[in-house]
Amino acid sequence: MAAEIQNVPLDRSPSPASAPPVASAPGPRAAALQKLYNDAINHVLKTCSYDNFAKCFPTPSREVPQSMRQLHEQFNEKLGNQLRSNFEDVLRDRNVVPSLNELDRLVEEAKRRKTRAQEEGVESSPMPPHTLPAAQLYLAHLSPSLAQASQDMQQQQEVTQAENSELLDRVLQQRSEIATLVQGLENVVADLDASVAALKPEELDALREEGRDVDEEMRMVT
Numbered sequence: 001m002a003a004e005i006q007n008v009p010l011d012r013s014p015s016p017a018s019a020p021p022v023a024s025a026p027g028p029r030a031a032a033l034q035k036l037y038n039d040a041i042n043h044v045l046k047t048c049s050y051d052n053f054a055k056c057f058p059t060p061s062r063e064v065p066q067s068m069r070q071l072h073e074q075f076n077e078k079l080g081n082q083l084r085s086n087f088e089d090v091l092r093d094r095n096v097v098p099s100l101n102e103l104d105r106l107v108e109e110a111k112r113r114k115t116r117a118q119e120e121g122v123e124s125s126p127m128p129p130h131t132l133p134a135a136q137l138y139l140a141h142l143s144p145s146l147a148q149a150s151q152d153m154q155q156q157q158e159v160t161q162a163e164n165s166e167l168l169d170r171v172l173q174q175r176s177e178i179a180t181l182v183q184g185l186e187n188v189v190a191d192l193d194a195s196v197a198a199l200k201p202e203e204l205d206a207l208r209e210e211g212r213d214v215d216e217e218m219r220m221v222t
Contacts, residue, residue, distance in 0.1 A: 029100040034091075041083050045076050 026034060053072045054061035061068045091097055129137070 025101075026097050027101040027104040029104055030097045033096070033100065037087050038084075041080055044083075045080055048076060048079070 050069060050072050053075070054065075054068060057068060
């Protein structure tokens with residue numbers, strides 16, 4: 001799998017350069033949208049005039065007009081604040097301002113490219129993306145992902161190779177320690193065999209007799 005990813009011809013369609021950071025302050029389109037919504041809110045609040053509001057509550061308007069006017073002002077103020085707050089929530093949740101700012105940036109970039117092309121005398125227009133072959137389109141979209149996947153897999157292979165090398169060194173060290181221990185035991189056995197071979201028969205008999213005496217004494221004690 002790693003070989004297949006590494007063999008993908010990533011240079012067939014170069015990846016586009018990363019876009020510059022998008023400003024968080026409202027651009028022309030975002031500002032126009034906010035102004036349009038504020039104008040709509042102001043129009044709604046103007047429509048809800050005191051006369052229209054008082055018609056909904058004729059008795060209180062006649063009996064306590066001052067209180068009704070205060071209620072009307074508080075109602076309009078609260079309604080306007082609620083509408084603006086809901087609109088701000090929508091802008092934030094839907095990421096509207098950065099998206100419109102990005103659209104402004106793309107439009108300005110397209111205008112600059114068109115102007116530069118006209119100044120350089122380029123007559124042919126760039127090929128529209130929807131007319132490109134399918135293979136070129138999907139390679140352009142997949143190239144960054146495939147390159148990142150290939151890099152990640154290569155890093156994993158390097159980590160695995162390092163772990164395997166460390167494990168091999170540890171196994172070789174353990175084998176060396178085992179070989180040293182076995183050699184030491186063989187030397188001890190050889191020394192014992194040499195000591196036994198060096199003893200005379202009468203010395204062996206004396207050692208056997210001494211061993212029997214010690215064994216009998218131990219039995220008597222127990």
